Amino acid sequence: MHRTGELYGQFKTLDQQKETATLGMWIFLVTEILFFGGLFLTYTINRHQFPTAFGIAGNMLSLPLGFANTIVLIASSFTMAMSVWSAQTSRKKAIVVWLIATLVLGGVFLGVKVKEYKDKFDHHLVPGYHFDITYCRNNPSACGLSGKALDDEKKEVDEAIKVEKEYAQQQGFADPATTGMAAVNAHAQLYFSLYFGMTGLHALHMIVGAGLLLYLILEARKGRFDANYNTPVENIGLYWHFVDIVWIFLFPLLYLINRHLV
Amino acid sequence: MSENGHHVVSPKIYATILAALLLGTYITVQAAKIDLGPWNIVLALTIAVTKMTLVILFFMHGKYSPRRTQLVIISGFFWLAIMLGLTLMDYGTRHPEPSRSANPSAILTHRV
Numbered sequence: 001m002h003r004t005g006e007l008y009g010q011f012k013t014l015d016q017q018k019e020t021a022t023l024g025m026w027i028f029l030v031t032e033i034l035f036f037g038g039l040f041l042t043y044t045i046n047r048h049q050f051p052t053a054f055g056i057a058g059n060m061l062s063l064p065l066g067f068a069n070t071i072v073l074i075a076s077s078f079t080m081a082m083s084v085w086s087a088q089t090s091r092k093k094a095i096v097v098w099l100i101a102t103l104v105l106g107g108v109f110l111g112v113k114v115k116e117y118k119d120k121f122d123h124h125l126v127p128g129y130h131f132d133i134t135y136c137r138n139n140p141s142a143c144g145l146s147g148k149a150l151d152d153e154k155k156e157v158d159e160a161i162k163v164e165k166e167y168a169q170q171q172g173f174a175d176p177a178t179t180g181m182a183a184v185n186a187h188a189q190l191y192f193s194l195y196f197g198m199t200g201l202h203a204l205h206m207i208v209g210a211g212l213l214l215y216l217i218l219e220a221r222k223g224r225f226d227a228n229y230n231t232p233v234e235n236i237g238l239y240w241h242f243v244d245i246v247w248i249f250l251f252p253l254l255y256l257i258n259r260h261l262v
Numbered sequence: 263m264s265e266n267g268h269h270v271v272s273p274k275i276y277a278t279i280l281a282a283l284l285l286g287t288y289i290t291v292q293a294a295k296i297d298l299g300p301w302n303i304v305l306a307l308t309i310a311v312t313k314m315t316l317v318i319l320f321f322m323h324g325k326y327s328p329r330r331t332q333l334v335i336i337s338g339f340f341w342l343a344i345m346l347g348l349t350l351m352d353y354g355t356r357h358p359e360p361s362r363s364a365n366p367s368a369i370l371t372h373r374v
Binding site for chain 2: 019022023026027029030033034037038040041044045048063067070071074075077078080081082085088089234237238241242244245248249251252253256257259260261
């Protein structure tokens with residue numbers, strides 16, 4: 001890795017060298033688009049197939065936490081953009097400050113995500129043997145549900161069970177009530193598998209991004225980046241913005257689609 | 263343009279984009295609470311695509327990048343469109359999937 005901004009033999013100018021690095025970063029990001037694209041495609045198909053279970057499962061996510069995290073991540077994209085600007089204008093102290101702000105916001109995002117994951121774990125919504133979509137409906141105090149939130153939860157879960165029971169009856173299955181319940185649980189688990197898979201992969205990208213930011217902060221403190229040489233800030237910035245874009249789609253698709261039914 | 267030939271986007275533009283993104287986030291959350299039927303998802307995705315476009319054009323300097331880089335960016339979405347488009351076309355034109363239940367016997371019945 002070149003660190004000082006010297007001109008390498010295969011390039012004519014520093015400009016060309018920098019453009020090439022940025023082009024390479026974009027090619028990597030294109031592979032990332034397709035990587036996440038496959039997951040979005042899987043989600044779309046399954047959501048279309050099991051709209052009821054996906055709808056009620058999606059409404060079990062915390063909208064305030066998801067909304068707050070979206071704001072935090074967008075703000076971190078802004079601070080990252082400001083780091084790039086500081087580097088381009090040789091503001092060596094400001095680069096460090098903006099990078100640290102970005103790292104802190106990234107940390108806040110991951111912290112909120114941990115809280116969300118823990119809640120899902122406590123509410124028996126992690127796919128596996130203990131998964132139970134009716135857990136919060138039947139143990140509202142354990143989930144902190146009361147009043148309208150509890151009514152909504154009951155209404156939704158009961159509606160989903162009813163839909164699947166009717167389907168089972170229509171198909172002439174032996175035990176429609178049990179089959180219906182099993183179907184709701186199975187399809188809701190599919191939703192939560194995708195939820196954990198997609199947000200987990202996104203969080204993994206954030207963790208990698210945090211490591212890259214740490215590297216940038218250490219380098220920036222040595223005064224390495226200025227108007228002539230800022231390729232690492234620019235390219236890691238591109239990566240950070242890409243991760244933000246993924247969340248811009250994850251948030252509405254996972255949290256928002258069926259909110260109007262509540 | 264700075265002396266080294268790269269466009270420097272001003273903090274003013276970055277702040278404007280930040281405000282637009284936050285506004286978009288607020289609108290998408292409020293709109294999700296209103297029942298628009300099938301248009302809920304359309305509106306949510308339209309806002310998301312708009313936000314993404316702003317991030318790419320300004321935060322990621324797509325607007326100021328050389329043509330070559332812009333071509334690579336567009337190609338990414340072109341490949342994505344192929345993957346999404348052709349796969350969804352396949353799902354959309356198949357017979358309705360029968361196995362909506364977890365009951366394995368149900369799946370067997372419908373395979374006939």
